[in-house]
Amino acid sequence: MNGWLYINKDAGMTSFDVVAQVRRRLGVRRVGHTGTLDPLARGLLVIAVGAASRLIPYTSAQQKEYTFELVWGQERMTDDAEGEVMCESHVRPTRDQVEGALSDFTGIIQQTPPVYSAIKVNGKRAYALARAGKNVDLKARAVEIYDLRLISHAEDRSFFKVVCGSGTYIRSLGRDIARSLNSCGYIENLVRTRIGMIACADTVSLDALPDGLRSIESCWEASMIECLEEDWGEIKHGRQLKLKGLESAEACLLCCKGKGYAVGPVEGYYFVPKRVMAL
Secondary structure, X not given: XXXXXXXXXXXXXXXXXHHHHHHHHHOOOOEEEOOOOOOOOEEEEEEEEHHHHHHHHHHOOOOEXXXXXXXXXXXXXXXXXXXXXXXXXOOOOOHHHHHXXXXXXXXXXXXXXXXXXXXXXXXXXXXXXXXXXXXXXXXXXXXXXXXXXXXXXXXXXXXXXXXXXXXXXXXXXXXXXXXXXXXXXEEEEEEEEEEOOEEHXXXXXXXXXXXXXXXXXXXXXXXXXXXXXXXXXXXXXXXXXXXXXXOEEEEXXXXXXXXXXXXXXXXXXXXXXXXXXXX
């Protein structure tokens, strides 16, 4: 059993909860996901089953789309509705003020992750240290925001849609937008609506399993080539394969129907296998 599941995760579940349920329901040990979704968030979680798990490093950098609400007036420890209130503000920015601030949060920006996150600090998760009362000092890092739009605005909350790169924390984004407007804010109703070319409309619920398993190549957006069966034996032994129509590629998925898959770069018309999955 090898392929991808596009799961519609409910609020209240961790991403690992979903992985554990997939393992139990399918009876497959090798299961992973392409990007964590916060426990309070809903929406698309891409699950790799069997051999597809070896492709996770090649798919986790895909663009992601979210919708979220920014609640004005309070900043919370977790930057979402779950945490205790840290500070409050009576400032309620207007729609024009909010829209005017968004350009500062588009493109490559510096972002400090939430203290309650899965980032490791000296080998331990930041959220575990924070829950233990430890001081957690996380460094700002560069993330990319491709598109950020205000969809609707009311006095106490605003609704946004964002398309961003890997590693972006939407909780941090909402917190920082509020701070830039001399207010406070936290995130509610966070929904991941798209990863790469996969949308929420493509998802299935956990209750629908084992239905919904997609082929290994279905989640691949980069170059993809079908090879002949007589070439597959060479690939399985790590040998390079001469190609006709592709001179170079950072990552290419080579498929041999019924036999397996291989991933690697293309250099000077030669496919260089880095990961081989014989089925």
